[in-house]
Amino acid sequence: MTSQNHKTPDKVIEVTDLVTHYGTRKILDGMNFEVERGEIRVIMGGSGSGKSTLLWYILGLYKPTEGRIKVLGEDINQISFNEHLKLKQNIGVSFQSGALFSSMSVGENVAFPLREFTDLDENTIRIITRMKLEVVNLGGFHKLMPSQLSGGMIKRAALARAIVMDPKLLFFDEPSAGLDPVVASEIDDLILSLRDNMGMSMVVVTHELESAFKIADRITVLDQGKNLLTASVEEVKKSKNKRIMDLLQRRSRHDKLDPEEYLRRLTQENYTLS
């Protein structure tokens, strides 16, 4: 809540010419990416297209090889470590696996950022925690441990923890992956209502088409470490780009199989399993 008084900039995220490596392998290759205030931006792309990587770098978990990343107007690789710590308090993240602290109850998990970063008294913390749990429909589940929750409940509890500090910017990694369609759709509704009621800007990484089309203001499609297209839902649906059409129609990349080549691949001798 430190820089709450500062006005949120028009562009909450600006990524310019980002190049990153994993070992010697290049993952992001000249990525450009911008998110505007109040927008729900969905990042899509096949496996290995770099969508999660982009998220990790924006969150500052790793240092890029080249390029600039500005979050809420601050260049995260230029500001001091302590300024970055403060900046992080304006950012909420909901992990794919939830990443709830397994040694704490759901309530303690949600209260954790409040206890760490605010001087609020225990009563206020309890009330805020309860409020956020009600937002995600987990009002009565505060005493349960994460291991006692179902997949959908974990995602919702993680969401409650991500929004407990009223962040300006919220990140979602695969909010509906592994959930049944009804629960997935509930999570989508939650995302929409959070944006409408709290004015958060959001970045959602997903590969669920239905969910992406429902929540996105704009969609960014990544391919091989580059920003292939950023456009509205309608424009993406109409796109004639082959890679995007493949992605939308779930077409496999190797549609032609050469029997001889396949046989050679299977019997390759230097293919060891460990």
Next chain:
Amino acid sequence: MTKLTQKVENLGQMTVQALERLGFAMRLFWDSFYWLIAGRKYKQRLRFSQVVKYIKSEGVDALPIVLMLALVVGMMLAIQLIYALEAFGAESQVLLAIAKSVTREFSPLITGIIVAGRSGAAIAARIGSQTVSQEIDALNVMGVVPVRYLVLPPLLALIISMPLLIIAADIVAIFGGALFSVTKLDMSISAYMVDSFNVLVVGDIMQGLIKSVVFGIIIVLVGATTGFYVTNGAEGVGKATTTAVVVSISFIVFADMIASFFLTK
């Protein structure tokens, strides 16, 4: 030829890896104290309640087993020393030998090994599973410095509780020695205990206490480092736990030898 090259390559890789982890552990130590001092300023407060919790789980809970083994070690020393000293007709020296060797050597070493097995393994498993389940990433993106939250509290807890464990172990081990020796020496247990404390000098006790603090630091740093380096999910956590115990006990024994050399004049 290729096999040999590969072996050399592996050796090189392992050396680099070991050095990297050593550097990482040093960094953890430095960072822990940085956040202990600077934490308040940057809203990275150390929670006193967390330290107390660790003192209980790492210190108080280890007390029964430490005391039991200290008693046994004291008795074992008495048996061996009386047997050896009898050859010179110097059984009465057993009191001095036990008091000195227990306070300077045996109680820190035994306690170090037990705590490495309990707390070192626990720290490695805890941090390891948190690494695997992205809990460390979650702390990072929230703006909570993981070192301050996960390493500093157990580090302080062991720095506080190791010396206390050692003092308790000293007393009990000497008592264990007394149990066996009194019949041979024909003296009362209370007289034996008083005499033992009389032959001890500050340096004897201090040597044990200094060693115990060093061992405590080794246990936490090795446990945390192996935990942070976990890959490969649940299997990796299991491996890290084993590694943490083996490596920290090895370091403890080496550190013990070095400390004995420099602290014994």
